Amino acid sequence: MQSKISEMIGIKYPIFQGGMAWIADASLAGAVSEAGGLGIIAGGNAPKEVVQAEIKKIKEITDKPFGVNIMLLSPFAEEIVDLVCEEKVPVVTTGAGNPSKYMSKFKEHNIKVIPVIPSIALGARMEKIGADAVIVEGMEAGGHIGKLTTMSLVPQVVDALTIPVIAAGGIGDGRGMAAALMLGAAGVQVGTRFLVAKECTVHENYKSKIIKARDIDTVVTCQHFGHPVRAIKNKLTKEYDQLEKQELKSSDPDTTKFDELGQGALKKAVVDGDTDFGSVMAGQIAGLVKKEETAKEIIESYIAEAKEVIATTYQQWI
Numbered sequence: 001m002q003s004k005i006s007e008m009i010g011i012k013y014p015i016f017q018g019g020m021a022w023i024a025d026a027s028l029a030g031a032v033s034e035a036g037g038l039g040i041i042a043g044g045n046a047p048k049e050v051v052q053a054e055i056k057k058i059k060e061i062t063d064k065p066f067g068v069n070i071m072l073l074s075p076f077a078e079e080i081v082d083l084v085c086e087e088k089v090p091v092v093t094t095g096a097g098n099p100s101k102y103m104s105k106f107k108e109h110n111i112k113v114i115p116v117i118p119s120i121a122l123g124a125r126m127e128k129i130g131a132d133a134v135i136v137e138g139m140e141a142g143g144h145i146g147k148l149t150t151m152s153l154v155p156q157v158v159d160a161l162t163i164p165v166i167a168a169g170g171i172g173d174g175r176g177m178a179a180a181l182m183l184g185a186a187g188v189q190v191g192t193r194f195l196v197a198k199e200c201t202v203h204e205n206y207k208s209k210i211i212k213a214r215d216i217d218t219v220v221t222c223q224h225f226g227h228p229v230r231a232i233k234n235k236l237t238k239e240y241d242q243l244e245k246q247e248l249k250s251s252d253p254d255t256t257k258f259d260e261l262g263q264g265a266l267k268k269a270v271v272d273g274d275t276d277f278g279s280v281m282a283g284q285i286a287g288l289v290k291k292e293e294t295a296k297e298i299i300e301s302y303i304a305e306a307k308e309v310i311a312t313t314y315q316q317w318i
């Protein structure tokens with residue numbers, strides 16, 4: 001199942017693993033790349049030496065292509081840009097901001113640059129300045145999100161741009177992948193489903209929350225203050241909800257309270273396993289994720305299911 005994006009990067013399957021902060025390390029990304037997808041190491045909010053260690057580890061795990069995600073809200077974003085150039089990382093994805101100021105440096109170093117975009121406008125700007133493709137992430141996704149859904153945004157961006165579009169947000173199995181390809185995407189990016197990969201090193205409590213999650217169990221916090229983030233409902237999201245209700249009544253809202261509440265919340269869930277007061281970031285598709293599997297099993301099930309559903313429903317509907 002090749003496409004413009006798999007040929008561009010030299011991967012067997014057009015499946016990216018989301019570069020999820022604190023979660024996407026060399027263990028997960030290396031297994032995904034070895035299985036034929038594009039494993040992506042998270043830059044997150046980590047300093048250069050932490051990300052460099054993961055890059056060195058993945059180079060020992062696989063000689064296949066891999067990527068690094070640069071989270072542009074990170075105070076270390078600039079040094080991660082330098083790092084990916086020094087380490088000759090083949091693919092960079094960016095999130096949570098506009099990477100324009102780094103684009104020329106990426107191009108000078110022959111790095112394929114694939115920004116996440118939440119709208120056509122930013123996608124058009126990215127194409128104009130030389131992005132190799134874009135990731136269109138719908139608000140069904142976990143973590144920091146935009147406002148539009150995958151089903152709505154993907155076809156509009158496909159029509160508006162000429163570079164390949166990778167669909168992300170709510171793509172939990174081969175059916176979702178097939179649907180994204182029907183919308184014109186050249187590939188998909190998967191986050192939530194990989195949270196339960198055997199090679200994913202998140203705390204078992206986090207994986208358990210994903211496996212037990214129902215369709216209605218995620219919520220978006222900080223819609224009015226700071227950065228909207230989708231996570232599994234818990235005591236932390238309830239505190240956020242109460243704080244938002246309180247600050248919305250205020251004539252001079254104090255947004256620092258949101259930063260204080262969120263400080264270290266993702267690490268608390270991922271590393272410490274505190275799924276009550278940590279941030280269990282996950283997409284709406286968590287309700288579909290029922291078991292832990294290897295990255296290889298996950299990727300091969302996406303491909304087999306996508307091929308099956310395209311072939312069978314084609315016969316049914318023509």
Ligand SMILES: O=C(O)COc1ccc(-c2c[nH]c(CNC(=O)Nc3ncc(Sc4ccccn4)s3)n2)cc1
Pocket residue numbers: 021044071073094095096097098116117118122137142143144145146227229281
């Ligand atoms: O025009 C502009 O500058 C705004 O541009 C953008 C606005 C939003 C985005 C965007 C939305 N989603 C993504 C990619 N996904 C993500 O980045 N997901 C994330 N999950 C957890 C994260 S850690 C975090 C989260 C919030 C605050 C601090 N740290 S980042 N990018 C991309 C570009």
